[in-house]
Amino acid sequence: MMKTVSFDLFTPTQEHSILRDTVRDFVRNEVEPQALEHDIKEKFNLDLFRKVGDLGLLGLTVPQEYGGAGMDAVASVIVHEELASSDPGFALAYLAHSVLFVNNFYQNSNDFQRNKYLSKVISGQWIGAMCMTEPDAGTDVMSMKTKAEKKGDFYYITGRKTYITNGAIDSNTPGDVFLVYAKTGEKEISTFVVEKGFEGFSLGQVLKNKTGMRSSITAELVFDNCKVPSENILGKEGDSLIHMMKNLEVERLTLAAISTGIAARCIEIMIDYSNNRYAFGKPIREFGQIQRYIADSYSKYMAARSYLYYVASKIDLNKPGHRVDTDGVKLFASTVAKEIADNAMQVLGGYGYFAEAVVDRMWRSAKLIEIGGGTIEAHQKNMTKDLTRYGYKIR
Numbered sequence: 001m002m003k004t005v006s007f008d009l010f011t012p013t014q015e016h017s018i019l020r021d022t023v024r025d026f027v028r029n030e031v032e033p034q035a036l037e038h039d040i041k042e043k044f045n046l047d048l049f050r051k052v053g054d055l056g057l058l059g060l061t062v063p064q065e066y067g068g069a070g071m072d073a074v075a076s077v078i079v080h081e082e083l084a085s086s087d088p089g090f091a092l093a094y095l096a097h098s099v100l101f102v103n104n105f106y107q108n109s110n111d112f113q114r115n116k117y118l119s120k121v122i123s124g125q126w127i128g129a130m131c132m133t134e135p136d137a138g139t140d141v142m143s144m145k146t147k148a149e150k151k152g153d154f155y156y157i158t159g160r161k162t163y164i165t166n167g168a169i170d171s172n173t174p175g176d177v178f179l180v181y182a183k184t185g186e187k188e189i190s191t192f193v194v195e196k197g198f199e200g201f202s203l204g205q206v207l208k209n210k211t212g213m214r215s216s217i218t219a220e221l222v223f224d225n226c227k228v229p230s231e232n233i234l235g236k237e238g239d240s241l242i243h244m245m246k247n248l249e250v251e252r253l254t255l256a257a258i259s260t261g262i263a264a265r266c267i268e269i270m271i272d273y274s275n276n277r278y279a280f281g282k283p284i285r286e287f288g289q290i291q292r293y294i295a296d297s298y299s300k301y302m303a304a305r306s307y308l309y310y311v312a313s314k315i316d317l318n319k320p321g322h323r324v325d326t327d328g329v330k331l332f333a334s335t336v337a338k339e340i341a342d343n344a345m346q347v348l349g350g351y352g353y354f355a356e357a358v359v360d361r362m363w364r365s366a367k368l369i370e371i372g373g374g375t376i377e378a379h380q381k382n383m384t385k386d387l388t389r390y391g392y393k394i395r
């Protein structure tokens, strides 16, 4: 029998509906069974990641003529939401690869570079990452110290990057390919593609004992006069600001999708537990204080999710121009997800405090979205700047 599909804000077309069903089945059958173990052991599941490549999801936003799935920002939101509802760390590794590397690279590369790298990362043969943050430069990105100097046919990059998701695959193995931001002038940042085998590149410390997102690996990377062919610069010197502006918008959008995925799972768990847990002779859903946790969580989740899909529907991956709302939705969804995970833990009582309850994994992971890809304070600063200085129309 044909399945009846109804389209709505969250699943606007048949392609989106098929995509959501495909990823949801994959999550149920393949992601969920491994999530607890990989979170506890702080291990990245490379085999599973390559299966995401087999499903065609690693080049989701790359046009079909370049070997991708040719889908839009809404599709990317759907995939992140579904993965995060089970394993937020795996969703973060997916984001670092498919958004921070693949989408960013595709948007800003030439055909020679696309032929050289895209098939390797879209298949999952190579794992990609994006390197912006440094030990002394996070929010204040312009203060980065990593430098690239051109000599003959090569650039030589010197500096350190830190907190890089997919910077490593395990304690000893670096990721395969990196988009690296480095200064080519006092106020000029340029973007380079660096392979792990390039002379002068090495894996620094693999950063252990993360609070959440533990199935993604975070690492420091060291560039010691790292020799990069000049054909590996994206665009021209000084183009990074436009690369960053474009990519940060979809990065913030998909990070917000990780938040709504986390929130959805927490609400499902709360509902189920409140139906089945009895106290004082009745299910705990009968208590007003529990009702408040559930109802408040649901309405905030729906507000965050509606905002998310509204922004996703407006984004053009080729062109920046939605900073207020991509910052805004991440600002809102990240804090909402953290609150909802906390509500869920409260509703579950002592049981919620143990890993097998799942809420524990969601609660620890939700916090990262208030920090990574821009802190909530950075969003407040950017948004207020845009809202107050440029005659922004809010209605």
Ligand SMILES: Cc1cc2nc3c(=O)[nH]c(=O)nc-3n(C[C@H](O)[C@H](O)[C@H](O)COP(=O)(O)OP(=O)(O)OC[C@H]3O[C@@H](n4cnc5c(N)ncnc54)[C@H](O)[C@@H]3O)c2cc1C
Residues within 6 Å of the ligand: 096, 100, 129, 130, 131, 132, 133, 137, 138, 139, 140, 162, 163, 164, 165, 166, 210, 213, 218, 368, 371, 372, 373, 374, 375, 376, 377, 378, 381
């Ligand atoms: C698990 C994880 C994964 C990550 N993955 C990546 C990755 O793949 N690639 C990458 O490049 N980076 C990555 N990051 C780095 C992340 O994006 C940064 O941590 C983030 O941008 C904040 O920078 P910071 O940690 O240096 O904090 P800082 O910039 O030092 O901020 C410290 C505090 O000061 C506040 N602050 C700073 N400036 C201002 C201001 N002007 N006004 C008000 N408050 C301010 C901040 O909001 C924050 O509260 C990751 C981080 C984590 C934890």
